[in-house]
Amino acid sequence: MEVKLHDIGEGMTEAEITCFLIKPGDYVQADDPLIEVQTDKMTAEIPSPKAGFIREIKVKPGETVTVGTTLLILDASNSKEHRKQIIPEREKKIAERSPMEKINQRIVVTRQNHDKRILASPFTRKIARDNGIDIEKVSGSGPAGRIIDEDVYQFMTASQQTKTAIRQEEIVASSEQTSYANDTIPFRGRRKQIAKKMIHSLFTIPHCTHFEEVDVTDLIQFRNELKKRNENISATAFFLKALSICLKEFPIFNARLDEENEVIHLKHEHHLGIAVDTEDGLIVPVMRNVEKKSIRSIHAEMKQLTEKALENQLTLKDISGGTFTISNVGPLGGSIGATPIIQHPEVALVSFHKTKKMPVVTDDDQIIIRSIMNLSMSFDHRVADGATAVRFTSRFAELIHDPKLLLLELV
Template sequence: MLEVKLHDIGEGMTEGEVIQYLVKVGDSVITDQPLVEVGTDKMVAELSSPCSGRVKEISIEPGEIIQVGTTLIYLEADSDVKTEKKPLIEAKQDTKKEIVTPSEQVKKSSATIFHRVLAAPYTRKIARDNNINLEDVRATDPSGRVTEEDVYRFLQGQQTREQTVIDIQQVAVIQEISDEIPFRGIRKKIAEKMTKSLFTIPHVTHFDEINMTNLFKIRQELKLSGESVSVPAFLIKALVISLKDFPIFNAELDEENSRILLKKNYHIGIATNTESGLIVPVIHDVDKKSIKEINKDVKELTERAIAGKLQPFEMKNSTFTVSNVGPLGSTGATPIINYPETALIAFHKTKKRPIVNEQDEIVIGHIMTLSMAFDHRVADGATAVAFTNRFASLIEQPHKLIMEMI
């Protein structure tokens, strides 16, 4: 009998929450088949079967918080299953070999192939509650992930030409599901961390405006020359340069030892909205990277975060976090700091507005608003204003940004 235990799926994790089982007692499983989904404070991971066999017992209920080393499932491996030996005479009589055509062989072999559809735990719950095989549901997301909207569309018959009317019972099921969302997994961990941050750190939010006109011109010139670089890449580079000038914001307060730790590394967290909740992938050592490299990292990390493919180390050790909510239409907010960091900056919507230039002429400019939340125990308002002024000067006059990198 083999035991499937919760092991350390992150860096130094001590406990996890059992989200859901992907098998039940009596099921036959194959090697590496996902058995159970377990949530940590950073991610939802799947524990796979170490061998082929049969599920004999499930020892922990979904929703329970367990320690690393706890046994979740007992498996009976195929190698442990004893089969009765047939009499020698019968074995001799059964000498005729079965003739299998290539097409039949394909059918037989395909029956043992395990295919895992990419979907969030809540999406899987909706499918299970409605007896839907996720392999039958067409994913509309470019990543191939099946979303709850895809499942609802399948229920409503929008993916099959044959079904034109929704069964009344199905409508009732949809209505019932839409009234209740499980509060667990990543969403629950986010809530716990945000609550700790808000009730531990005295937040102060500073607002400012940045003239993006010159930066947009440089981006357009680069685009015409064949180089496409996102706005966040420039913003993050300017941010790191500003943090070097104001290291108090790249710091962590150690209350127990009454000291402020000024971090020597510049690891920038990128707040990313995903189906599972807010995830913060981290670009490490940003001060050592070019704008082009930062652009590549932002794109790749964001895509993997949305697809749920981030590795644990890609979500750890951030020293400062940014939230780019402008593309969503945000014009302002009072963000919560990513504890235990000292500050967070949110970039909001950029609008075309009439402005007065240095020649006292009224022209149209591209103005972006930002909000910076900071820990008032560590820094003061005047320092925060000086910090954002430094940041604004690098963005509004991009030649300064270039000079800083030489």
């Protein structure tokens, strides 16, 4: 039977083959992991639909394949005849040996097959790959011999002296070279998937970006007061709650455009995507039903999602179903504005930038120093107009300028 790449994520159309967890001739049980793949959002393992022998692998590591592509051929029969068809040379050699040799050979084969069934999470495998570690050489200390992150790190430490020696030899060899080559980095995996998704969004959605200045002076002061009471709530948690209030008042930005049926679907649930900068590229975990959550719970859940994103441990549910996206690049410093690309098929995205102190003229012509944050809002101009975007960001600025107003909107 053919084992094909199926849709493992919302809107997924393709994935990159990162590594094989089996080889031709291996026997697998139902649900055993077969192949590890990488999409623009997550790393996942393709499980075996049935028990049987791996007859043939149809794809190669590093290859990008579309949904529906045949990955491998699985012989789901457990009969001895089918076994001989799959690994004829091995059976022939065993048949030619003496009874005692046959027993010993089958023990070796069984042990080899058992050894190849490596138990490890995709993230653990990634640690090994990124550090050039053959995971089959690592001894697992987890349940049933499962290899955990610490096992890989210990293996790396044990071989550190060898790696250092190799590194020194490479440096010496490099210094003796008379010609130089350009540095390159691979364009595949999540980076390649992100690129394709961004191109699709940019050429599908007519982007328009609106900029706003937001006075966060009182919010900073309010957060400092909370810290004195051991309540360390991030500014982003307040931003998310304020955005949810704005989306309730301006639902056009929490919508989906269905051009085929000529209708705009307004979403009542606020599932907000939070862009996280990871080593492998941008990933957007989704916080669900922000409209029903307190600022304290928003902060706690956002922290959990961010940690899972950085550790590459997000589930399918964690990254799907977003209705609106935010990107907080202010903590990185230096950013005063941008034209962020919308997450298709969403309608809008807001990016928060650097906060800096600057002089502000009051209504009575007094000059005072306030903390001002820049905001960029990209929106789908097919769905909404600039005037609506201005009203949306003005309402957001009002709520953040005086955070006590948030209390009036809580339900």
